[in-house]
Amino acid sequence: MSLHRKTNPLETLVLDRHIDLVEKCRTGSSKAQYELYRLYSRSMFSVAMRILNDTGDAEDVLQESFIDAFDKLNSFRSESTFGAWLKRIVINNSINYLRARRVKFEDIDMHPEVDIEDETFDEEEITLKVDEVRRAIQQLADGYRTVLTLYLFEGYDHEEIAEILKVSESTSRTQYIRAKKRLLEILKQ
Known part of the structure; x- marks a missing residue:
């Protein structure tokens, strides 16, 4: 082979x-x-x-x-x-x-410890139309939307995102997790 x-x-x-x-x-x-x-x-x-x-x-x-x-x-x-x-x-x-435009990509070292565990959701329970997801993504804050887009749609990993945004890798991960949480909140409304 x-x-x-x-x-x-x-x-x-x-x-x-x-x-x-x-x-x-x-x-x-x-x-x-x-x-x-x-x-x-x-x-x-x-x-x-x-x-x-x-x-x-x-x-x-x-x-x-x-x-x-x-x-x-x-x-x-x-x-x-x-x-x-x-x-x-x-x-x-x-x-x-x-x-x-002064969008901030917050460094987590500047904030107190926050529990940012990546919650798991039953994907079968959440069946959404593509347009609903697009609208929800558009509602995210610029910083969250940027990290989510780079990771999910553009295929960059957190190390690459950190380099692009000039933040730490943990900040990229945190922004991504918070973006996912916020996205799910918007979608559940």
Whole structure:
């Protein structure tokens, strides 16, 4: 049994196309920039929207992120895909936008001990529609929504979230647990 993943020819073709577009952007091709924007804008808007929860803010961050990406294209080393690199820029810009609005990611060392045990719930009892969950997530405080989004939707672990938000790993875990608790409270209303 081989541990190597078989390469899908279509996937290779798409990745080669994206690498080709990045190379053309490096030479100043506005047509290639437009094509990369067209390929990635929708998914990157979704990333910004999940963090910022505001269409106008997400659009602003999206534009700023593409400008940053094109300005910093020479620092892209193809160690990851262009999409993963761009996603990190969008997430960082979204978090910086929240910070500019003075959203606080509280460090738990500043607060007295709080019991933050992760309660377990019978998932079968809680059957909710996707729209209800989306609305509830939108009601979370920005800090809670950001950590929850990075962990659940973007797939970052708490060590990575701590690095992105410049907080401790335990703060990330605490914010996530509190976000889940608050989300369940909202959903039970």
